[in-house]
Amino acid sequence: MQFNHQKPTMDDYFAATLTKLNSNFFANLTIVIGNESCDLDSAVSSIVYACFLDWQYNLIKCKVCTNIYRDESVVVKDDIFVPVLNVDRQDFELKTEVAYLLREKGINESHLVFRDDHDLPKLLSKPKSKVVLVDHHVLAKKDQYLAPYVTEIIDHRPLDQTGWHYKDDTRSTIWPVGSCTTLIAQRIKDLCTLLAKNVDFFNAHPWCNEMIHATIILDTVNFSKEVDKATPLDEEMILFLESLLKPADYKALRKKVLASLVAARSDVSRLSAAQLLRKDVKTVNNILVPSFPILVKEFLERPGALEAVTEALDRHSCNIAVLLGMDLSKGLQRDTAVYSPNNPEEAASLGKYLVEYSAPALRLTPAAHAHCGYYRQGNLAASRKQYMPALNHYSNRQTQ
Numbered sequence: 001m002q003f004n005h006q007k008p009t010m011d012d013y014f015a016a017t018l019t020k021l022n023s024n025f026f027a028n029l030t031i032v033i034g035n036e037s038c039d040l041d042s043a044v045s046s047i048v049y050a051c052f053l054d055w056q057y058n059l060i061k062c063k064v065c066t067n068i069y070r071d072e073s074v075v076v077k078d079d080i081f082v083p084v085l086n087v088d089r090q091d092f093e094l095k096t097e098v099a100y101l102l103r104e105k106g107i108n109e110s111h112l113v114f115r116d117d118h119d120l121p122k123l124l125s126k127p128k129s130k131v132v133l134v135d136h137h138v139l140a141k142k143d144q145y146l147a148p149y150v151t152e153i154i155d156h157r158p159l160d161q162t163g164w165h166y167k168d169d170t171r172s173t174i175w176p177v178g179s180c181t182t183l184i185a186q187r188i189k190d191l192c193t194l195l196a197k198n199v200d201f202f203n204a205h206p207w208c209n210e211m212i213h214a215t216i217i218l219d220t221v222n223f224s225k226e227v228d229k230a231t232p233l234d235e236e237m238i239l240f241l242e243s244l245l246k247p248a249d250y251k252a253l254r255k256k257v258l259a260s261l262v263a264a265r266s267d268v269s270r271l272s273a274a275q276l277l278r279k280d281v282k283t284v285n286n287i288l289v290p291s292f293p294i295l296v297k298e299f300l301e302r303p304g305a306l307e308a309v310t311e312a313l314d315r316h317s318c319n320i321a322v323l324l325g326m327d328l329s330k331g332l333q334r335d336t337a338v339y340s341p342n343n344p345e346e347a348a349s350l351g352k353y354l355v356e357y358s359a360p361a362l363r364l365t366p367a368a369h370a371h372c373g374y375y376r377q378g379n380l381a382a383s384r385k386q387y388m389p390a391l392n393h394y395s396n397r398q399t400q
């Protein structure tokens with residue numbers, strides 16, 4: 001451990017890679033991209049594997065280039081390996097547990113590459129570009145342009161070849177385990193063995209070990225028997241990582257990691273009003289129905305809340321919003337607001353309809369609010385599932 005201060009931090013790797021990408025100073029580009037949920041498994045798989053490919057490249061490259069360019073007068077462009085987070089930058093904070101873990105490992109969000117940061121089709125159109133798919137192997141419609149560049153796939157979903165348009169020599173590791181990061185750890189281990197490097201990569205990148213460890217724990221819910229997602233390989237990899245991390249009490253560490261990630265998943269304290277409106281939203285005809293993991297009352301207190309609702313209505317071509325809130329911190333509470341910036345009479349009429357609705361009764365009690373119809377909800381069992389038929393019925397009645 002005496003060389004600890006010399007270890008590159010994860011943020012150093014990101015910053016250096018981003019500088020080369022943005023200044024177009026690189027030889028060949030490889031991107032590593034997860035699925036569009038951008039959950040922790042996808043994000044960590046792409047980050048760790050890209051970091052490994054970069055490490056492996058530099059290890060192999062140095063032997064060759066030091067012979068050719070001994071005088072150092074020639075500046076050599078390197079290949080770069082870029083993890084791409086498959087979510088728009090403005091929506092990253094919505095992935096609260098991902099944002100939490102990366103923040104905890106000292107990664108600066110501005111050093112990460114999100115799918116809308118660059119014109120990816122244009123970047124990839126350069127010669128010899130490669131794509132590694134992790135945590136998925138069926139491409140979303142909007143990602144289908146990636147297919148011709150795919151050279152490797154690492155995934156834990158059941159094999160689905162219906163949309164398989166990859167080259168014949170694409171290397172695939174598709175195996176049903178609890179977490180894709182388990183397969184990433186196994187693949188890195190195997191490649192290190194081929195290079196006769198034992199566990200050098202893992203020793204040089206303790207934050208990679210920690211992030212994979214955390215992801216396996218979240219994906220298997222700490223090897224919960226009820227959830228039943230963990231496989232023997234997940235177990236083998238977590239023990240391998242713990243043999244390197246050497247926690248004093250591995251059981252306590254696993255528990256702590258799970259608790260902090262579960263808490264982070266429902267922590268929306270860092271989200272703006274606009275981000276909360278994008279987190280979980282449905283529409284019924286011209287009615288926008290966002291649901292919040294906090295009370296609507298608390299949402300309305302955030303700066304610019306109603307302006308953000310107006311913007312969200314425009315974006316979805318809706319003219320009335322039914323905001324649904326819930327809070328578990330002092331026992332379950334629910335509340336509701338109905339808001340229409342251009343047609344307050346319609347908001348009042350929809351509010352009245354919901355108050356009188358009886359299948360099931362929502363038991364809404366009007367309470368004072370300066371700018372919208374606001375209600376406390378007595379029927380605590382009624383979630384958006386119960387509101388949707390009511391709203392559907394209301395808007396069909398309006399159009400008749």
Ligand SMILES: [Mn+2]
Pocket residue numbers: 041042135156179180
């Ligand atoms: Mn996964």
